[in-house]
Amino acid sequence: METIIDKSLEELFEEKIANEIRIEPKDWMPEQYRKTLVRQISQHAHSEIVGMLPEGNWITRAPSLKRKAILLSKVQDEAGHGLYLYSAAETLGTSRDQMIADLHSGKAKYSSIFNYPTLSWADIGAIGWLVDGAAIMNQVPLIRTSYGPYARAMVRVCKEESFHQRQGFEIMMTLCNGAPAQKKMAQEAFNRWWWPTLMMFGPKDSESPNTEQSMRWKIKRFTNDELRQRFVDMMVPQAEFLGLTVPDKDLTWNEAKNGYDFGDVDWEEFWNVVKGNGPCNKDRLSTRVKAHEEGAWVREAALAHAQKRAQREAEKQA
Amino acid sequence: MNQQKEWPLWEVFIRSKQGLDHKHVGSLHASDAEMAIQNARDVYTRRMEGVSIWVVESKHVHASNPDEAAAFFDPATDKVYRHPTFYEVPAEIKNM
Numbered sequence: 086m087e088t089i090i091d092k093s094l095e096e097l098f099e100e101k102i103a104n105e106i107r108i109e110p111k112d113w114m115p116e117q118y119r120k121t122l123v124r125q126i127s128q129h130a131h132s133e134i135v136g137m138l139p140e141g142n143w144i145t146r147a148p149s150l151k152r153k154a155i156l157l158s159k160v161q162d163e164a165g166h167g168l169y170l171y172s173a174a175e176t177l178g179t180s181r182d183q184m185i186a187d188l189h190s191g192k193a194k195y196s197s198i199f200n201y202p203t204l205s206w207a208d209i210g211a212i213g214w215l216v217d218g219a220a221i222m223n224q225v226p227l228i229r230t231s232y233g234p235y236a237r238a239m240v241r242v243c244k245e246e247s248f249h250q251r252q253g254f255e256i257m258m259t260l261c262n263g264a265p266a267q268k269k270m271a272q273e274a275f276n277r278w279w280w281p282t283l284m285m286f287g288p289k290d291s292e293s294p295n296t297e298q299s300m301r302w303k304i305k306r307f308t309n310d311e312l313r314q315r316f317v318d319m320m321v322p323q324a325e326f327l328g329l330t331v332p333d334k335d336l337t338w339n340e341a342k343n344g345y346d347f348g349d350v351d352w353e354e355f356w357n358v359v360k361g362n363g364p365c366n367k368d369r370l371s372t373r374v375k376a377h378e379e380g381a382w383v384r385e386a387a388l389a390h391a392q393k394r395a396q397r398e399a400e401k402q403a
Numbered sequence: 404m405n406q407q408k409e410w411p412l413w414e415v416f417i418r419s420k421q422g423l424d425h426k427h428v429g430s431l432h433a434s435d436a437e438m439a440i441q442n443a444r445d446v447y448t449r450r451m452e453g454v455s456i457w458v459v460e461s462k463h464v465h466a467s468n469p470d471e472a473a474a475f476f477d478p479a480t481d482k483v484y485r486h487p488t489f490y491e492v493p494a495e496i497k498n499m
């Protein structure tokens with residue numbers, strides 16, 4: 086009996102997926118679909134939140150008031166992105182506390198890109214241009230992802246993301262048109278961020294066992310390698326415009342595939358950073374944990390205040 | 404010490420423009436309604452997306468059951484005569 090009911094629910098679910106009908110929080114879904122989404126959405130949320138740290142590092146040192154206001158606003162957007170995504174994940178039955186606990190214990194991952202340091206102001210330009218550029222490449226297809234709340238969160242995120250990329254590009258352009266020392270700073274930042282950015286698309290398709298199922302469930306619409314290729318094809322002309330050299334000796338235009346051939350990512354470095362041994366992993370996590378712990382009294386005080394006020398209100402009514 | 408640790412969850416509805424209705428935009432955590440409205444402003448209206456905000460604690464939202472959607476909405480499916488296109492209007496009749 087049990088299996089018959091499950092099967093028809095599963096068929097219903099598969100039918101919705103096939104017909105491009107979004108899955109909503111209270112709909113029946115396979116446990117593995119739910120799990121995959123919780124993992125992906127919470128990981129995405131954590132990336133937005135931890136992603137504030139490398140850029141936050143430069144807010145007090147931005148070279149002008151205008152740049153400072155822009156950077157502040159961008160970092161604030163990333164906080165917003167994290168919040169949209171946490172609440173999308175919560176619709177699947179996980180709690181905010183659980184997700185934060187998993188981030189802090191190291192059980193949940195976030196994008197490895199944020200484990201690299203921001204050494205100069207040019208890194209802020211490179212992040213906006215490259216890292217947010219890659220994020221857009223990853224996120225635009227997610228607007229059509231099969232889970233409704235995730236797709237809707239992505240609409241908001243993508244709307245805000247393009248300002249992020251443009252402000253980064255503008256920083257790079259300013260530096261590239263500036264003094265030789267500024268141009269050099271831009272090139273060095275580009276060299277630092279190019280490869281880690283390519284890693285943002287995740288492992289090679291041949292080493293990404295979850296991709297196939299995610300594609301079947303229409304959580305993902307393109308594979309890691311497809312997105313990485315598109316990104317390279319989009320960015321190389323922009324780098325050329327800036328007069329920057331892509332730090333890849335294997336980069337060549339391939340007429341036949343109408344795209345660039347490019348060198349292999351250093352996957353050993355990638356896995357090493359994923360495992361926690363990147364230049365800033367410890368620092369990022371300890372900063373998060375510290376902020377959370379030092380904010381505990383605020384969270385408790387706000388709750389106590391709300392309870393007291395509700396109680397006073399109730400007494401007045403009585 | 405509070406037994407409840409997490410701030411409650413609130414659903415956020417925003418009127419994007421005077422004259423339009425409030426639309427659900429997402430949710431957030433806040434300790435009370437006042438904070439929920441302030442947080443909603445910061446999270447959901449950073450680019451003038453709204454002129455008015457409603458918040459409702461999520462636990463107060465009751466929803467129809469999606470598993471029963473077919474039966475529940477069935478009474479409306481076979482009443483084509485509720486739509487103006489059901490009726491034939493002669494070509495000579497204008498403005499109807």
Ligand SMILES: [Fe+2]
Pocket residue numbers: 133162163166220242246
């Ligand atoms: Fe973001």
Ligand SMILES: [Fe+2]
Pocket residue numbers: 133166220224242
């Ligand atoms: Fe993002």
Ligand SMILES: [Fe+2]
Pocket residue numbers: 163217220246249
């Ligand atoms: Fe961004």
